[in-house]
Amino acid sequence: MASSDARRHDLDALRVGAFLLLILYHLGMFYVPWGWHVKSAHIIPELEPLMGLLNPWRLSLLFVISGAATRFMMEKVSPGPLARQRSQRLLVPLLFGMLVVVAPQSWAEVVEKNGYAGGFLDFWPRYLSFDQSFGIILPTYNHLWFVAYLWLYTMAALAAAPLLGLADRWAGRFLTGPGLFVLPALAFGLFRATAGRAWGETHIIWADGYAHLQYGASFIIGLLLARQDRAWDLLQRVRARTALAAAAFAATGIALALLWNVENLPGWPGAAFAFLREAYAWAVMCALFGYARRYIRRGSPLLTTLNEAVFPFYIVHQTAIVLAGHLLTPRGLPAAAEAAAILAATVASCVGTYALARAVPALRLPLGLKPLPRAPRTAPAAAE
Template identity: 25%
Template sequence: MLRAERRYDIDWLRVITIGLLLIYHIAIVFQPWGVLIQFIQSNQSLESLWIPMSALNIWRIPLLFFVSGMGVCFAIRKRDWKSLMTERSKRILLPFLFGVFFIVPLHVFIWQNYYQQDLNYAINPSHLWFLANIFLYVFILSPVFFYLKKNENGRIVQAFKKLMKYPLGLLAVILPFVLEAIIVNPDPFEMYAMTWHGFFLGLLAFFFGFLFVLSGSNFWQTILKWRWLFLGIALTMYLIRLIAFELKTPNFLMAIESNIWIFAVFGFAYKYLNRPSKALSYLSQGAYPIYILHMVFMFWGSVLILPLALPIFAKFLLVIAFTSIGCFAVYELLIKRIAILRPLFGLKSKNKKEQILKVSLP
């Protein structure tokens, strides 16, 4: 049976992954091709940023899907199919639709105005595309998930548990990702947003994230024991990709490197982050609405900061600061406190007992 334990490392990884996505998006502002994907682009480039960003690029989004699949495995401990879909509709589908119709058009307006385009109301998933994917994954895979949960002692789950006892058993996880990379043949590999590559890779990651939690301690003990090996292999593959291939290794090698990075991240997170903290309690609530908002403040900050006569790296740091402060301020002062806004940004509504308690406190 799934144990009712709180996995703080998984909560931390969700927060960290979203934080990395924000920094990654801000780094695009300072690349010479940012405007091609409708980002506001600096006239000065900071292409050296792309060296660390290219290390993140092939595992940041897959990691988010792995973590989301893990979350579903914990969620179905006390839910049936109907309650799971109801809860995911409220927490994922509603914020996605609200963001597409009301948040994304704001940063599109800023972009259109900056580049002197005609102002048009644009309905576009933009950076929220992965929310639609996650909701579809829950809908598509939940019959499989509930079957596996019901048959935890069956041959399928028991075979996977045995496989996860050994580091070479993780090859069985990597193989489907390699096949996806070969069959779909994405160009580039890192283009996940609104592509078939992003959809199928995310589906695989979501499915295996669920299985990792369902398999119990075997997976976690394996990645804990071999985390340094995974990190060494991932770093080696990245350096080969950077130096020998100028970041353009074949897609099947990208798929292998991506998964090994993720195994290393899971191992170190399990070792060092599986503990509660006040920071985690706050950030785990705020990460989702902050991500929904961040493109608006990133574009607004770019418009204000890029024209300033400052060193380029100082501009990069200022855009990060402006985006972070703006998002946290709106979250803390508005979204968190106004009942009607909470569900629109993926937060649970406060129950009456909490509201009464808050009012009664001085």
């Protein structure tokens, strides 16, 4: 067990990096052949392998980090007050995001897919009135599903707080040696080979069994590893070997996918590929944890600022990408110029949203920042 209360700057940096990577990933979704809310006229199949390398671990990494962060919070705040704090910090942005931030995404989607001719101000009241005639669920949370799932897992962890002592003993026994590399990979592989192949991901919180297995387990792993110093030290020592393992798994998976499309085959070949995919994903996460722990020991003003800013960035980034893409596509720009313009608009929107949240106290919570601390009450001066 760890005894230090020092802030984990390595996890802060990985959290920032994962969220910034998510912005680039969603920009990529505008160009790959896969379905998305809006699409560019420039479809680039060559992006698929790169996106496929990110897909297996990018969100699981965030849930592991979130689980660890939740554990650190649980050691400082009792379950009742922490449940209120986390509900405020997660549900207020989620509700505001659904009602305001995400709505323009749905408008752009129904314009492109359904031929809707009305403007956003005509669409918004229909969006808010649960109008289902467009063939999509309205209102919706789109990319903010992560926030809803994180709140759910946090509440479950707080409810199970009395069991943490037993869970810590289990983690100290099984997740501080070879089991650290084998057990999570096997669990994720089993989830992928069974529920993942049968159900896929829906991002509908009440009908997303595979995602809850995958991301709920990721959250629990973070919760258990948070105070296991032996596990973190091991990850640091073997970081190069886990990186090599990840590269080997990736090369094997790419070869099998390109030569035989194994991932989509029924029966044991597809199931075996699922285990290979998740072994690659866990090896990547282990390598990232190891390298971050080795090289990111100290904080910095930039890291502090970005660590605060990434939640507002996350809330607004996809709306910025969808709207910029929707508005720029008819202009017929070359793909590189179009992508650069969308990225610039997205960065400006993210920075502007963060600045707005800091400048307007009433918008801090809805846009993802902590509320300002209340000024301490002062006793009235005695009469002279």
